[in-house]
Amino acid sequence: MTKKNDFRDPKKKETEKLVHKLVEAIDEHPDKVNNYYDLGSLLTRLNDYQQAEELFMKALGIFEAKNDQGAMNLLNYGLGNLYYEVGKVNEAIKLYNKIDDPKLKADSYLMLAQSYMKKGQHKQAVAYGLTAHELREDDPEINQVIGDSLLALGEFKKAREYYDAILKHHPGRADTQFNRGIVAMVLGEPYKDYLAQAKQLDLNYYHKSEERLNDIEKTLQAAQSKD
DSSP: OOOGGGSOOHHHHHHHHHHHHHHHHHHHOTTOHHHHHHHHHHHHHTTOHHHHHHHHHHHHHHHHHTTOHHHHHHHHHHHHHHHHHTTOHHHHHHHHHHOOOHHHHHHHHHHHHHHHHHTTOHHHHHHHHHHHHHHOTTOHHHHHHHHHHHHHTTOHHHHHHHHHHHHHHOTTOHHHHHHHHHHHHHTTSOOHHHHHHHHHHOHHHHHHHHHHHHHHHHHHHHHHHHO
16 A cells, blocks of 8 residues: 655645755855845745754855845845744844845835734834835735734724725735724624625634634624613
8 A cells, every 4th residue: 555655745846846946056156145035035935944044144144245235135134034934023123124225125114014013013013014105005015014003003994094905906815804894893884795705715814813803893892882
C-alpha cells in the first residue's frame, strides 16, 4: 500500500523551486537588492522567520556598507513586515519610520497604521492611515485600516464613509462587509445584507467575528431597554 506522504506536495515543490531560484539569483547578482527582498519576503510568507531575518540583516549590512539608501529603504520595509508578522510591533514601527523613499511612503504609512492598530492605539492608527490616504486614496487596505480604527473609536458615521468607498469597487471583501454591517446595526440602518454577504464570502471569518456581533447586539438591546 502506498503511503500518503510518498507523494510530494506539488505546491511545496514549486515553492522550493522558487526559493532555490531566488538563492541562485542572489549568487549571480549580489548587488541587486530586489533579489534579497523577494527571497526574504517569500521566507516570511513561508513562516521561515529566522532565515528571513538573517537574510534581511545580512543584506542590510551589504547595502549599508555601500551607503545605498534606496536599497536600505526596501530592506527595512521587508524586515519591518517580518517583525509585524511575528508580533514585534515596536521593532516594526522603528523600521517603517526610517523609510524615506517616496515610492514606499504610502506602504510604510499603511503598515504604521496597522501596527498601531495591533497595539490598540487607534488614534495613531487613524493619523497614519489618513497620511497614507492622501498618497493613495483609492487603496482598499488603507481605507480598511482607517474604517476599522474609527470603528474601534466609536466614530461610526466616519467609519461608514471609508467602508462605503471600499465597497463601491471591492464588494468581495468579507471584512469590509462585516464591519459595514456592524456600523449599520449601531446606526439603526438595515444591516442584514452586509452580514449575509460577509458570511457568503468567508464563512470562517464570519464565525470568528460572530462574538463581536453578539456583544454589540446585547449592548444595543440593553441601551434600548433603558430608554
